Amino acid sequence: MRGPNGSAMRGPNGNPMAESTGVCVYAVVPDPGDRAGRAGTALAGVRGWASEPVRLVTADGLAAAVGTIPAELAGGDRLQRRLADPGWLAFAVRAHHRVVEACFRAMPTVPFRMGTVYQHEASVRELLTERATQLRAALAVVDGRCEWGVKVYHRAPPEPARQPSTVGAGGADRPGTAYLLQRRAERANREQARVAAALAAARLDAALAALAVAVERPAAAGYPGDAPAPMLRASYLVDAARSDQFTGAVRALAAQHAAVQVRLTGPWPAYSFVGGVEAGVP
């Protein structure tokens, strides 16, 4: 794991250069008031994607979990070079998530998109003040809830082994016809299996949505790693008190439907249910 060396943060005399830093926002939580209390404990020892300690910046009853990052990570060519390194990106993504997760374990948490960097702490306070209404509404939505990710894949039926002898035996006189009939039967089987899987995915989604407060079904995956593409890719916002029921339902439904493969991840901080904060952005 590569962390930044931190050299860009210090001048020749080893003095911090305040001008050459950025303030990275990871999440917004309610102002805990007592910073030495629960929130302080939650963030103690937690480090952000520049390996920097994370602190709370407060305004208007809200608090932002932030870290001061060196200028080289706040933009420009050096950041570009870092981002071109997949190993570093994976490190940074996990670090961002660790901070959000630490907040999420202790208090209602509105996750921010990775790479939200301000020049000054004062700008973060302005953000809290200007978006206070939306942020408070978002906190109310996620309070006491978590996100579960579900992906449903079509479990393709095993390809029937095409025995050379079958073609030979069935079509000694008309091998071409036998071959075409076999191909047609295979196509029909595949189509039937696909329809069965789609139906299973729809039933599963309906059953899970009934247990959730909200559902997000993002459009086609933007990432090439999601191959094969899932038939259903959904996030469910679930009351914490109902999480056991929800995961139990996923297990039961997965066992019922042999046509699909189900993958469940979570509980996540509510990354997918905080879109409301962006409303009203000029």
Place this chain on the structure above:
Amino acid sequence: MTVAADPEPVLLPEHVPLVDLLDRVLARGVVVTGEVTLAIADIDLVRISLRALLSSVRPESG
């Protein structure tokens, strides 16, 4: 990892497949404009790195 194949499908954060993590951290969460100096997801180099990451790690299969 699949529910059908595994009695314990709930993945701890450290073991969360990278694709699910990237999907949330880089594609969701609050985006604000204004004084923000950077939104990483907009940078093309990220996409190139993502492609490399995800083609090397395929947690989905199995």
